[in-house]
Amino acid sequence: MAEALSLDDLRRWLEHFADAVVSQEATLNQLDSATGDGEHGSNLSRGVAAMRRALADQSFADAQSLLSSVGMAIVNSVGGASGALYGTVFLRLSDAGAGVTELDLSRLADGFASAAAGVSELGRTTPGDKTLLDAIHPAAQALREASAAHLDLGTGTDRAALAAETGRDATAAMAARVGRGSYLGDRSLGHIDAGATSMAQLFRSLHVATASR
Amino acid sequence: MAEALSLDDLRRWLEHFADAVVSQEATLNQLDSATGDGEHGSNLSRGVAAMRRALADQSFADAQSLLSSVGMAIVNSVGGASGALYGTVFLRLSDAGAGVTELDLSRLADGFASAAAGVSELGRTTPGDKTLLDAIHPAAQALREASAAHLDLGTGTDRAALAAETGRDATAAMAARVGRGSYLGDRSLGHIDAGATSMAQLFRSLHVATASR
Amino acid sequence: MQKFMNAPDTVVADYLTGLAAAHPQLIEFRAEERIVVRATPAAAGKVGLVSGGGSGCEPLHAGYVGPGMLDAACPGEVFTSPVPAQIMAATRAADHGSGVVFIIKNFGGEVMNFGLAAEILSRQGTRIEKVLVDDDASFPPDLSRQRRGLGATVLVEKIAGAAAERGRCLDEVAAVARRTVASCRTFGVALSSCTPPRLGRPTFDLPAGHYEVGVGLGGDRGQARAALPTADRVADVLLDKIMAELGIATGSRLITMLSGLGSTPEIELFGLYGAIHDRLTRSGAVVERSLVGNYLTSLDSLGALLSVLVVDEELIDLWDQPVHTPALRWGA
Amino acid sequence: MQKFMNAPDTVVADYLTGLAAAHPQLIEFRAEERIVVRATPAAAGKVGLVSGGGSGCEPLHAGYVGPGMLDAACPGEVFTSPVPAQIMAATRAADHGSGVVFIIKNFGGEVMNFGLAAEILSRQGTRIEKVLVDDDASFPPDLSRQRRGLGATVLVEKIAGAAAERGRCLDEVAAVARRTVASCRTFGVALSSCTPPRLGRPTFDLPAGHYEVGVGLGGDRGQARAALPTADRVADVLLDKIMAELGIATGSRLITMLSGLGSTPEIELFGLYGAIHDRLTRSGAVVERSLVGNYLTSLDSLGALLSVLVVDEELIDLWDQPVHTPALRWGA
Ligand SMILES: Nc1ncnc2c1ncn2[C@@H]1O[C@H](COP(=O)(O)OP(=O)(O)O)[C@@H](O)[C@H]1O
Ligand SMILES: Nc1ncnc2c1ncn2[C@@H]1O[C@H](COP(=O)(O)OP(=O)(O)O)[C@@H](O)[C@H]1O
Numbered sequence A, B: 001m002a003e004a005l006s007l008d009d010l011r012r013w014l015e016h017f018a019d020a021v022v023s024q025e026a027t028l029n030q031l032d033s034a035t036g037d038g039e040h041g042s043n044l045s046r047g048v049a050a051m052r053r054a055l056a057d058q059s060f061a062d063a064q065s066l067l068s069s070v071g072m073a074i075v076n077s078v079g080g081a082s083g084a085l086y087g088t089v090f091l092r093l094s095d096a097g098a099g100v101t102e103l104d105l106s107r108l109a110d111g112f113a114s115a116a117a118g119v120s121e122l123g124r125t126t127p128g129d130k131t132l133l134d135a136i137h138p139a140a141q142a143l144r145e146a147s148a149a150h151l152d153l154g155t156g157t158d159r160a161a162l163a164a165e166t167g168r169d170a171t172a173a174m175a176a177r178v179g180r181g182s183y184l185g186d187r188s189l190g191h192i193d194a195g196a197t198s199m200a201q202l203f204r205s206l207h208v209a210t211a212s213r
Numbered sequence C, D: 001m002q003k004f005m006n007a008p009d010t011v012v013a014d015y016l017t018g019l020a021a022a023h024p025q026l027i028e029f030r031a032e033e034r035i036v037v038r039a040t041p042a043a044a045g046k047v048g049l050v051s052g053g054g055s056g057c058e059p060l061h062a063g064y065v066g067p068g069m070l071d072a073a074c075p076g077e078v079f080t081s082p083v084p085a086q087i088m089a090a091t092r093a094a095d096h097g098s099g100v101v102f103i104i105k106n107f108g109g110e111v112m113n114f115g116l117a118a119e120i121l122s123r124q125g126t127r128i129e130k131v132l133v134d135d136d137a138s139f140p141p142d143l144s145r146q147r148r149g150l151g152a153t154v155l156v157e158k159i160a161g162a163a164a165e166r167g168r169c170l171d172e173v174a175a176v177a178r179r180t181v182a183s184c185r186t187f188g189v190a191l192s193s194c195t196p197p198r199l200g201r202p203t204f205d206l207p208a209g210h211y212e213v214g215v216g217l218g219g220d221r222g223q224a225r226a227a228l229p230t231a232d233r234v235a236d237v238l239l240d241k242i243m244a245e246l247g248i249a250t251g252s253r254l255i256t257m258l259s260g261l262g263s264t265p266e267i268e269l270f271g272l273y274g275a276i277h278d279r280l281t282r283s284g285a286v287v288e289r290s291l292v293g294n295y296l297t298s299l300d301s302l303g304a305l306l307s308v309l310v311v312d313e314e315l316i317d318l319w320d321q322p323v324h325t326p327a328l329r330w331g332a
């Protein structure tokens, strides 16, 4: 079992995420309705449909071209806050795949660290604001630690998913400081953030794709 | 006990009716909402308030001036179908009081027969159409019969009230052919007409005022 | 009751006060007489136009007072036609010496009260022409007495208003108004009831997923209740009787008006209009002008009234004349 | 779900199709690019105006395309800001060689997507000025980042649109737009939630007799929930923060706009406006112009947004210039 994700592995990751988003569309809308405007699931569903159309192209030369194509598909199909932010995640991640057809733990860690930074910049937000950053930020850190500790890819992505899920659950205790939830002030307390939920799924799907190679 | 209603008796009749309308406003609105637009009680409430203002005038020379003053007050305060129709009832009834200060059974019978005819003409309606005519028409007939049989005033007005109440109840089995209820066709079946209900009250109040002289 | 309201008793006066406050250059609300008149009366000699009816149907009627449409409106209580005294006061304000046209919707209360007022005024020497609006296509022609006055009211007020502004005489204005009524049909559906302020609860209950077919104003139920289909299919329901009765075919020239009933969001109304327009166009008809919005309503009902008017050059020309009222404005 | 609708997926396209069908002389809906442009583009040299945002806020944004206002609008999905590709297509249609002003409401998604588009377009040589609208008075000035773009959007589009039509240059148009934003505050309340088509149920539940205070668009809750008082008292709630922040006093000259949120009946909206107007007038301010109606909404929310703009001669003059769009029309 290679300790890196091939282009096909990346495809399986994204396929798994797409399936999950489609099946969780109503749940994600529901979550978004508690503190936002109730359409995060529908937004991402559009995004993964566009992503699938982009992935129909079989000619990607490297991981960068595949991931940036996915990023552009998301940016130009989702809209809203999450479209720009998810798009940024994939565009930033794609930088780690320049000229290579495999992503190992180290490249994944670099890519997601840059992705988390991109979310923070574009969204003008920091961890603790009750956003998808609260899932991607700890996940990126977990990947960094796993890579430094030379853990295998499966363990590393599992730790990342666990970190993202912990971060997701922690958003329930946060008052939103950016995004639509922030209009509610303390009334946003007690609800898990929709974007953090979908983002945790992105990492869980990464682990599933890794483990099932 | 005089076998005719004095001007004071007429005032007590109208006061009793006014009290009844005010206390039944919500019920009449409710009835009107089943087949109409839900404001018959409020309409008549405005009417009896205006009637009371008209009755504050203590200088009526005869029954005609008192009753026509009430009729005009209703016409210009109620609006809707019932305003024109109730106004007509009092204006027609007032003709029976020209030059006299008392109304006996015979004059009441004449007055209400003319009133029922007025309703029929103005409303372009006949008994059985599920309107207030279904209360006033049989009541007028009962007064005519009571007068012909030389019954006393109290018995005559009680028969009129009973006839009006029977007519009112019979509207439940009718499909409306005029007024807002007519838009419903057979869906108006099963509901007692609001205008017939208030009209039956007018006769019940007449009897109460007669009996309590 | 979820309403912006002070009290059921003040609802109508509060509305008229606010309408006049927002349009001081156009209208004046005379509270004692309970009428709305133009801020600047028309010139002597113009035929007057008066309309009125139950409140709750806003912008009917006060919203259509102003140059190019009504001279005065007499709004009654909620869903209750005005009283003769009001109608007479409005007529006095509207009479510029050439007579007054009453635009009367075919509801019993309106017919009776305008009828009483017209009788008294005629005896006093005012020249009155009564125009009865009965464009409701939900009743067949042989039940024409049941046909309510609906969307044609707005179209007639606009067209007759332009004719009056042009200096046409009383008979001519009444004639073009009657021709407009005869060329117009309206059909309505409701997806909810409304809550009259005094009743305090919806006039009727409608199970979710259903709608009332063939409604009028005033929170009326329709003649039938059915499962709510797609907007495309609702468009067919709205159009079927109208198109059959008006004989709409290739080359028919039309003005359309799709009015929400008070709480219909614009996104839904235009979505519905798209399907209506498409079917009319596919039938070969030409939609010359269209209005989509809240033009006559029933308090907070969710629903729509579709009106279609078959026009010729004269009616289009009158339609296009300037109008400047709170609710309808162009060319000014 | 009681809606005129074909399917959640077609709601936005159906709306835009219907809007264009009703206004063929004004606008064109380009379905593939998902943008709405003027039927007749403005002359070369005019500064372009582009706005967009989540759908569900009709007539924002497509309803304001036409002479005197926007050159193009890019409506997103319901409550979802448009994507950069849409914004770029709208900009191409709006660019007449003198640059384009983006009117961006301060919602994260809008700021980010318009920001991305502006960055790409600027690199390609298009001159873009971004005007951020953040008139929401429900957050204190030190929380200005939270301040949503609300009613000022309409007022800015009208005023900047007139400036552009007059031939002002890019910087001037942007400057008058920013001055308008700075002089405007909006406060909103909601008496109900709304039902997004895909969610299929109200975004939140509101117990009868209560309302949300300090709401924006998109079915947002407010910052507080309270017992619903009389309309007169709601008028005070709407005005308190606005008047304090704008320093409204004797002699202040104002334009007011009271918008329903989608299902607010006109009878209630004008009733509320009467109380607002009265309080402003009693404070010594002069209401120069006012708009009352559905000018920006949240699907089928019941509620109202009050916007007050402090004006001077220049802004009034620009306000009075002709405008001809589906949702705003005068002098034309
Ligand atoms: N400024 C921001 N920074 C980071 N994440 C954000 C920001 N604003 C919103 N989000 C994320 O986006 C999610 C909502 O996405 P979505 O509903 O698709 O878009 P919108 O908020 O525009 O309706 C939120 O749950 C939150 O996680
Ligand atoms: N054409 C008519 N002839 C006789 N009575 C009528 C007619 N139309 C309506 N009514 C009576 O009026 C009553 C309704 O009165 P009301 O609700 O006050 O007026 P509206 O029908 O104008 O709302 C009905 O219940 C019916 O009894």
Ligand SMILES: [Mg+2]
Pocket (backbone or CB within 6 Å): A032, A036, A037, A038, A039, A040, A080, A180
């Ligand atoms: Mg959202």
Ligand SMILES: [Mg+2]
Pocket (backbone or CB within 6 Å): B032, B036, B037, B038, B039, B040, B080, B180
């Ligand atoms: Mg009634």
Ligand SMILES: [Mg+2]
Pocket (backbone or CB within 6 Å): B037, B039, B080, B081, C054, C078, C079, C080, C081, C109
């Ligand atoms: Mg009525």
Ligand SMILES: [Mg+2]
Pocket (backbone or CB within 6 Å): A037, A039, A080, A081, D054, D078, D079, D080, D081, D109
């Ligand atoms: Mg959104």
